Amino acid sequence: MPTPPPAARRPAVTPMAFVRAMVRAYERRGLDPSAALREAQITPSALRRADARITAAQMETISGLAMQQLDDEALGWFSRRLPWGSYGMLCRASITSPQLGLALQRWCRHHRLLTEDIVLHLATDGAAARLWIEERRDLGEMREICCVTLLRYVHGFACWAIDSRIPLREVHFPFPAPRHRDAYPVMFPGPVRFRMPHAGLVFDAAYLALPLRRDERALQAMLQRALPLTVLQYRRDRLLAQRVREALHADTAGLADAAAVAAALNVSVRTLHRQLRDEGCSLQQLKDEARRARATELLERSRRPIKQIAAAVGFRNEKSFARAFAGWTGVAPSAWREGVRR
Template sequence: MPHVMQTTAATPIAFVKSIVQAYQQRGMDASIALQQAQIAPALLHNPAARVTALQFEALSSAAMQELDDEALGWFSRRLPWGSYGMLARASISAPNLGVALKRWCRHHGLLVDDITLTLTVSGHSATLSVTENRPLAAALREFCLVSVLRNFSGLACWLVDSRMALTGARFAFAAPPHSAAYSVLFKAPALFNQAQTAIEFDASYLALPLRRDEAALRQMLKRALPLTVLQYRRDRLLVQRVRQALASQPQALHSADDLAALLAMSPRTLHRQLKDEGASLQALKDEVRQALAADLLLRTQRPIKQVAQAAGFQSEKSFMRAFKGWTGLSAAEFRASGPSDLKANLSQAQGAAALKKV
């Protein structure tokens, strides 16, 4: 008896039908590939049906090799088996993720002219957009655009060995009947009927150094498809993202529930991942409050009570107690020191503490 693949069935049957359509475009039969993936042909007639990630991986792998097309019929020219591995190899020597992804976009354009991938940065946000240079086959268009975005984000996560949290996903087509699956596919708010297909994420990820080498690439290419569904536990930018969220509204209470919702994760996951990074929510709150309070004391003449309120303290007394614990000085003594060696020493201490936490 064949082994039964046991994972949650979340992949829409519409994507399976797209692969079957690719076979039909080539005058070929998908029956063997469906059988290898343990997908009953009857499911193709049920729009609400789902298959597991393992089933879809098996089907995609068989189809790419049988059709000798890693793009599965999306484009006007085939991408022979090994094409995406070649693109990854061209990117892996980059000094950071931003350069690697720019290379990926440029080299993808050398293989395919049906679409253009463009990586742009605006402020703190990075966007990978897909421009359709010619009409894609209607039966394959959604599958193509979704796959291109997931391939891109999956490779990015693998290159830096980190979760890369998306802040948004936009699609230049109407919401499909299975639109609810997009929250699983992208872990971000999805908008349909948009002018262009794109994903957005924190631009700070682009500065991360690559953590993979040629040996890791060879190993990955033996089974690359799971990259599109793998959810990395570690987010190497989570501490920075939490700091930014805390600093954006220093007077807010910033409960774990509120921050977790803002960062699109559960409170339990937030605490666990911060612990993995050697940090805690309370320590980050203290760090942000301390930096803000020190800045206000040295740069302004605000009364200490106003400084306490701006730093998010409910009372001047609690602020004074906390500040003395942070610096060993009262707020008045710290202010009297002025922007002198004391400030430089405090900055060094904060930097050393931050390095220990990350």
């Protein structure tokens, strides 16, 4: 049996609806998309099927060909074409920024030089950062592919620029859930909400302070195959230790082992241990930090019995808690409480 082509060997999850939108862009320009469809191994019968899906490799092929043949990196979304290289210009305008926050601000600001049909905004609200799309023109049948692709572009660039996964707290879209809504969690790992005021991403604002780790040479290499950034899910998370601290602080007793912590952060146990090691710490150290902080808080601010405090911070019995607490502080829990009250 012959070996199937790479596009056929990978899972097909990208909705065919996005390809049909590209075909409409060809039709508006009076051009024939058939050659590009053949190159991407998309048959006419598959194109007509409402439930059909394509692979990431097929999406990269059809998107790249369509952008070049239409000379429009926006693929017909906007009232004017964005010539080939437009989004590369945005990358170049942002890559010299010292931190991600400034890079994204520049991205949003310079995007208005390409089109005024939409405006990108970046703002922070406490610990959360929000990047959203303000629509200033009716995007019509191109609305979904425009919002999805723009958000994936900017998220992909941000992850690449800091060489880190940026977990998404929420992803918003202003339209009703499409019939292919099951593809959205694959495209956007994180809670997805439809019928929202704007399309946008919500993530931890701490990522905005991370330095960019790419230079002009890396940018040149990336732009040779920039489209995979919209499907590449970075495994490395340069703020994983901080996210573990926050999770343990919120649920010290509930996150009792590595499996529970990994599940709460949507990573594998192996990845959790490896990335914490890369950051110079261990899960046990972070658990001890969280337990000590919670235990001392309860000892100082409550009159709860030591046995209850032990359970509240994840210990099976008072004896093991007392032994651990003495190792952290040099004194027993009861002595710590007495010392605070003197």
